[in-house]
Amino acid sequence: MLAFASIMLVPTAALVGVLRQWRLCLYSLGVLYLLVAVIEAITLNWALAGSQLVVGATTLAITFLAGRQIFEETHAQVIHGRLPAWEYLFEIVVAAVGAVGAALFARAHPLFGLPGSVSFAWTWLGLAGLFMVVLASNIMEVGLGLLVFDAGLNLLVLSTSRGEWWLALLAIQLLPIALALLVSIAGIRLSHFGHGVALDLLQEKAPFVIGRTGPVRIPVRRPSRPPQTPRRAVRA
Numbered sequence: 001m002l003a004f005a006s007i008m009l010v011p012t013a014a015l016v017g018v019l020r021q022w023r024l025c026l027y028s029l030g031v032l033y034l035l036v037a038v039i040e041a042i043t044l045n046w047a048l049a050g051s052q053l054v055v056g057a058t059t060l061a062i063t064f065l066a067g068r069q070i071f072e073e074t075h076a077q078v079i080h081g082r083l084p085a086w087e088y089l090f091e092i093v094v095a096a097v098g099a100v101g102a103a104l105f106a107r108a109h110p111l112f113g114l115p116g117s118v119s120f121a122w123t124w125l126g127l128a129g130l131f132m133v134v135l136a137s138n139i140m141e142v143g144l145g146l147l148v149f150d151a152g153l154n155l156l157v158l159s160t161s162r163g164e165w166w167l168a169l170l171a172i173q174l175l176p177i178a179l180a181l182l183v184s185i186a187g188i189r190l191s192h193f194g195h196g197v198a199l200d201l202l203q204e205k206a207p208f209v210i211g212r213t214g215p216v217r218i219p220v221r222r223p224s225r226p227p228q229t230p231r232r233a234v235r236a
Helices: 002-016 021-044 045-072 085-107 116-133 140-161 166-191 199-206
Strands: none
Touching: 002 021, 002 085, 002 116, 002 140, 021 045, 021 116, 021 140, 045 140, 085 116, 085 199, 116 140, 140 166
16 A cells, blocks of 8 residues: 555656646645655554645645636636647656656665655655756746645655654644745736736746846936136236
8 A cells, every 4th residue: 555655646746747727736736645644644643644634635725726816817727838749748758767766766775764665755756846846937836846845855754753853843744835825925916917927927027026136327426517717818
């Protein structure tokens, strides 16, 4: 069961980054959270797994409400604007290479004595999330990539931390909710301008994002010369 849940994370995370319809992406993300909860229930305890389900459901609810608001204002239902077939092929190849790399890393370097399936799960989720962030073209894609990456980070921290570190565990559990809120606020604010949620618009339209700053030119007035009185010619 553990190995099956870890292997199913490969197509689930890949579909989050490939599917074009934003609701389907969120469905895949929900299945991903369910699989992570199953892994935590088998390797850790049911309390952490239940907490993962609650946090995942809250994150999905925030992202769904924000996505509905954004795509109603922008009159679009597509989150990934990749139409050429070769881009889908490229992403499939990238996902396959990432999965193989995660499997080799988990086999060669099992950190902290974790089971191979757990090492593969968090490594794959981390790589998949980074790929999504790098290939992202809008703020919603960045948010999905960060949520996938956080799922792997969550699995790693919970599997290697001690029970006394309750403050760190609480922070890592609430991190996806904070990420979903941040991305939702950025996307909604940006969509109000009617220009979509492209990343290049963040620097031009969103006042809460650091923009490009150019050299500041301060006009300086030159001091005016006092009027000169004409001199009279002195005759000797």
